[in-house]
Amino acid sequence: MFSRAYRTTITVPPLLWVAVFLLVPYLLMFCYSFWSVSDSGTIMHSWNLDNYKELLAKPVYWQTLLRSMWIAARVMFFSMLLGYPLAYFLSFHAGGRKDLYYQLVIIPLWVSYLVRAYAWKTILGTDGVLNTLLQYVHLTSHPLDFLLYSPFAVVLTLTHIYTPFTFLPIYASLEHIPRNLVEASHDLGATPAQTFWRVIFPLSIPGVLAGATFAFVLSLGDFLAPLLLGGPSGIMISNIVVSLFGAAYNWPLGAAISLCMLALVLALLFFSERLEKKWSFS
Amino acid sequence: MMATTIQSDTVSLLSIRSVAKHFGKNIVLRDISLEIAEGEFLTILGESGSGKTTLLRILAGFEQSTSGEVWMQGERLDTQPPYRRRVNTVFQHYALFPHMTVEQNVGYGLAIAKRPAAEIESRVAEALAKVKMSAYAKSKPPKISGGQQQRIALARALVNRPRLLLLDEPLSALDANLRRQMQVELKALQREVGITFIFVTHDQEEAMVMSDRIALLRSGELEQVASPREIYNRPATSYTAQFIGHTNLLHADIRHGMATCGALRWPTSLPDGKALFSLRPECIRPATAAPAANDAMVRFQARLRDQAFHGATDLLRVESDGGLILTIRTASRDLPDRLLEFEFSAGDAIPVRATSLGSNSTSEDRA
Numbered sequence: 001m002f003s004r005a006y007r008t009t010i011t012v013p014p015l016l017w018v019a020v021f022l023l024v025p026y027l028l029m030f031c032y033s034f035w036s037v038s039d040s041g042t043i044m045h046s047w048n049l050d051n052y053k054e055l056l057a058k059p060v061y062w063q064t065l066l067r068s069m070w071i072a073a074r075v076m077f078f079s080m081l082l083g084y085p086l087a088y089f090l091s092f093h094a095g096g097r098k099d100l101y102y103q104l105v106i107i108p109l110w111v112s113y114l115v116r117a118y119a120w121k122t123i124l125g126t127d128g129v130l131n132t133l134l135q136y137v138h139l140t141s142h143p144l145d146f147l148l149y150s151p152f153a154v155v156l157t158l159t160h161i162y163t164p165f166t167f168l169p170i171y172a173s174l175e176h177i178p179r180n181l182v183e184a185s186h187d188l189g190a191t192p193a194q195t196f197w198r199v200i201f202p203l204s205i206p207g208v209l210a211g212a213t214f215a216f217v218l219s220l221g222d223f224l225a226p227l228l229l230g231g232p233s234g235i236m237i238s239n240i241v242v243s244l245f246g247a248a249y250n251w252p253l254g255a256a257i258s259l260c261m262l263a264l265v266l267a268l269l270f271f272s273e274r275l276e277k278k279w280s281f282s
Numbered sequence: 283m284m285a286t287t288i289q290s291d292t293v294s295l296l297s298i299r300s301v302a303k304h305f306g307k308n309i310v311l312r313d314i315s316l317e318i319a320e321g322e323f324l325t326i327l328g329e330s331g332s333g334k335t336t337l338l339r340i341l342a343g344f345e346q347s348t349s350g351e352v353w354m355q356g357e358r359l360d361t362q363p364p365y366r367r368r369v370n371t372v373f374q375h376y377a378l379f380p381h382m383t384v385e386q387n388v389g390y391g392l393a394i395a396k397r398p399a400a401e402i403e404s405r406v407a408e409a410l411a412k413v414k415m416s417a418y419a420k421s422k423p424p425k426i427s428g429g430q431q432q433r434i435a436l437a438r439a440l441v442n443r444p445r446l447l448l449l450d451e452p453l454s455a456l457d458a459n460l461r462r463q464m465q466v467e468l469k470a471l472q473r474e475v476g477i478t479f480i481f482v483t484h485d486q487e488e489a490m491v492m493s494d495r496i497a498l499l500r501s502g503e504l505e506q507v508a509s510p511r512e513i514y515n516r517p518a519t520s521y522t523a524q525f526i527g528h529t530n531l532l533h534a535d536i537r538h539g540m541a542t543c544g545a546l547r548w549p550t551s552l553p554d555g556k557a558l559f560s561l562r563p564e565c566i567r568p569a570t571a572a573p574a575a576n577d578a579m580v581r582f583q584a585r586l587r588d589q590a591f592h593g594a595t596d597l598l599r600v601e602s603d604g605g606l607i608l609t610i611r612t613a614s615r616d617l618p619d620r621l622l623e624f625e626f627s628a629g630d631a632i633p634v635r636a637t638s639l640g641s642n643s644t645s646e647d648r649a
Binding site: 181186188189190191198279281 | 343363370381
């Protein structure tokens with residue numbers, strides 16, 4: 001057994017960190033969401049539900065939230081569509097090059113998020129790489145303007161950024177499948193396709209759920225991609241929160257939106273974890 | 283290498299013809315030829331690294347042979363993918379699908395073959411009854427014990443009525459008692475269903491108990507293929523003699539029909555020169571008071587070095603006059619003196635070809 005002093009030394013600092021930088025801010029936000037701002041711009045510490053009522057009353061808030069969820073859902077879908085086959089190929093068919101390919105998938109994660117978002121701006125812009133190319137080969141006569149400053153640009157950028165995050169858990173769950181199960185399935189007469197749908201895919205569901213949750217939750221809370229590439233039609237809920245805490249100076253309303261998002265995300269995580277447990281068989 | 287012959291009244295099911303397997307520069311199997319009869323229980327016995335698992339994987343289709351052919355009932359087998367072969371495998375670590383119930387595991391092959399639901403249900407129930415696992419039909423494999431998983435794996439393979447069942451060290455993960463029980467059950471089951479079994483093991487005792495024939499593999503080559511009795515009583519090589527049971531290896535000089543090894547002399551029909559003989563420990567016994575009536579009995583004196591209790595028998599280590607150390611297995615416990623007289627029948631000294639014991643294998647056995 002470890003001594004009491006030792007246990008205190010190693011557990012207290014992280015607990016303190018979590019308390020000061022996580023629990024206290026959340027608690028403050030919780031309080032703020034029930035306060036209000038006076039016309040002169042001071043925070044009134046009178047407890048009421050006005051902020052939550054306003055969220056329900058004004059369509060702009062819940063419409064933006066729905067749009068954000070729709071963008072996040074598309075990002076989730078496309079990053080699964082890219083991440084799963086990639087993970088499957090690496091795990092089952094990459095042979096000796098597995099480690100190399102794995103590194104190639106991971107390396108983009110080392111590049112700053114901002115750099116990658118700006119890269120897409122350069123590619124998608126009116127005078128960007130893509131439009132210049134399309135005009136050069138005479139596929140279009142005018143620059144395509146839906147490419148940048150649109151939900152399309154946001155979905156594309158977020159998919160690019162979060163695909164490695166969906167890839168990783170799927171790859172991990174595929175790597176955990178004992179290869180003799182695949183052999184047993186072939187041995188019992190199942191073709192490679194039947195083996196995939198009856199054995200490999202069901203056993204990779206925990207990874208799929210974890211990856212999908214990552215992509216959805218991370219995209220839902222994103223504010224940089226819509227800020228840089230979204231334009232007016234690509235605004236997401238976090239952009240509203242940012243402006244409420246910033247220029248609009250309405251911390252109480254911003255806190256109320258944040259708490260609603262937090263509740264949504266926690267509910268999602270809860271259900272995804274329940275499902276993952278249901279589909280894990282070790 | 284001993285020629286493999288099939289008795290004329292049996293039908294050959296599987297024919298392995300000059301199969302070799304190289305992994306890069308490693309030669310794992312070389313020139314394996316073997317005929318396996320319909321309904322036979324054949325054991326491929328060998329140390330780890332001998333290539334036995336690789337040979338089984340070639341038959342199942344998980345591994346391609348580098349050269350040679352495998353034929354089953356007039357059809358080329360080794361060119362077909364595993365899912366087209368009428369061969370099923372019981373895997374070393376069972377390989378049950380963890381997300382399916384026991385019932386679904388056993389019915390997997392039939393469902394893939396698109397059999398009607400009613401037929402699947404009755405055949406699964408029958409297979410589970412055969413391995414005494416009906417009570418666990420709705421359980422999930424991770425919840426049941428190793429021995430039970432083993433039975434399910436067996437039912438899952440047998441329910442498809444394969445022509446050939448391959449078993450890759452299926453009992454190696456079980457504890458000793460359960461293992462012995464399963465050996466008996468498996469053998470009885472094989473007789474009952476009449477399916478040809480090819481059983482891979484490194485355990486020579488297991489091979490002896492269960493098999494009709496044993497194919498002993500050494501460093502990727504067949505050392506000897508024979509019935510358990512024959513392979514034990516008439517080992518062809520010193521490797522076989524040492525690997526299967528215990529033996530005394532006697533390096534003898536032969537002159538004028540008499541073999542000499544230390545103080546031991548016995549008649550032989552071999553020509554003059556040097557020869558290696560195998561003499562099983564149980565073939566030597568303490569000499570009886572009366573002098574040997576027939577001169578084929580060889581007598582010698584030896585000093586007892588140590589004695590180990592092995593239940594029904596004792597294992598003695600004795601040193602004969604010439605300094606030769608022999609191992610003797612005997613049921614008699616009351617040995618009168620430290621200096622004793624022993625005897626053995628000259629016919630029990632079996633001439634063997636010298637092949638080295640110990641693995642000079644080229645690669646690890648692929649488990």
